[in-house]
Amino acid sequence: MAKAPSKSITANNADIEKIVILHTRINNLATEQKKLKEEFTSETSKLKEDSKAIFDLDLGHIGDDGAPEIYGNHEYPVEDHLVTVNMKMQQGGLTFTQIGGKPAKDVLTGMMGEKDFKKLFKETPILKESPEKLREVHKSHPDLISRRLNISAIDPAILEGMLDKLEAAVPEAVIHTVKDEAAYIETIEDAEFETEVSTATGFIDKCASLPDDTKTELRDFIRKVLGSCVTMAVKCGNKADS
Numbered sequence: 001m002a003k004a005p006s007k008s009i010t011a012n013n014a015d016i017e018k019i020v021i022l023h024t025r026i027n028n029l030a031t032e033q034k035k036l037k038e039e040f041t042s043e044t045s046k047l048k049e050d051s052k053a054i055f056d057l058d059l060g061h062i063g064d065d066g067a068p069e070i071y072g073n074h075e076y077p078v079e080d081h082l083v084t085v086n087m088k089m090q091q092g093g094l095t096f097t098q099i100g101g102k103p104a105k106d107v108l109t110g111m112m113g114e115k116d117f118k119k120l121f122k123e124t125p126i127l128k129e130s131p132e133k134l135r136e137v138h139k140s141h142p143d144l145i146s147r148r149l150n151i152s153a154i155d156p157a158i159l160e161g162m163l164d165k166l167e168a169a170v171p172e173a174v175i176h177t178v179k180d181e182a183a184y185i186e187t188i189e190d191a192e193f194e195t196e197v198s199t200a201t202g203f204i205d206k207c208a209s210l211p212d213d214t215k216t217e218l219r220d221f222i223r224k225v226l227g228s229c230v231t232m233a234v235k236c237g238n239k240a241d242s
Contacts, residue, residue: 070207
C-alpha cells in the first residue's frame, strides 16, 4: 500500500520540543512503573509465603491436640503505615459430597451439630436418578421432566411418529432430563440424590469464631481445609485506615 504524502511544516520549535519531552517522560515513567510493579509483586509474594507459613503453624499439624488457632489477617505495622495480609478461601471454596465414604453432611453434623454446620457450609442437592426412574416420573409429572430425541438411536422412519409412540417403540430413543432439580426433589418423595456440601462465604472468620471445644473436635478437618484452600491478599494503608 502506497504511503500517503507528507507535508513539512515550520512551527514553533519550542512547542514541538515540549511535546517530544513530554512523550519521552511518559514512556520513561511507564517503563519505571512496570519495573516497580514487578518488584512490588515479588516482595508481596514473599510476604504471602511468610504469612502462609505462620498461618499453617497456628493451625498446627494433623494429629496435634488442642484447638487450631485461626487468624483471618496478619498485620505488619511500619511507622505510620500498616501492611495487612488477608486470608481468603480459594475461588469457589471447597466442595465435596462424601467424607470417608459417608455422606459429608451426616459426618459433619455429627461432629459439630446442625447449628455450626449451617454456619460453616451451604448445601446443594445433586440428583442421582436413573433413566428408568425419570421415564416413570414423566408419566405422572410431565412438568418436571423434559424429553429430547436421542437421534443416533432412532430409525429415520420412526421420527415421523409422535413422541409417546416413539418411546413405546424405542425406549432408548427418548432421553428424559429434569427441568428443575429442586422442584423434582421436593415433589418426588423417593427421589434419589446426594447432598453436595461447600464452604460458606466468610468460612475462615466463621471457623475462627467457633467455640474452642468445637475447633478442637474439628481440628484436623479445619487443618486440611484451611491448609490447602487459603489464598493471601496484601493490602497497604495508613494505620488510621485500619
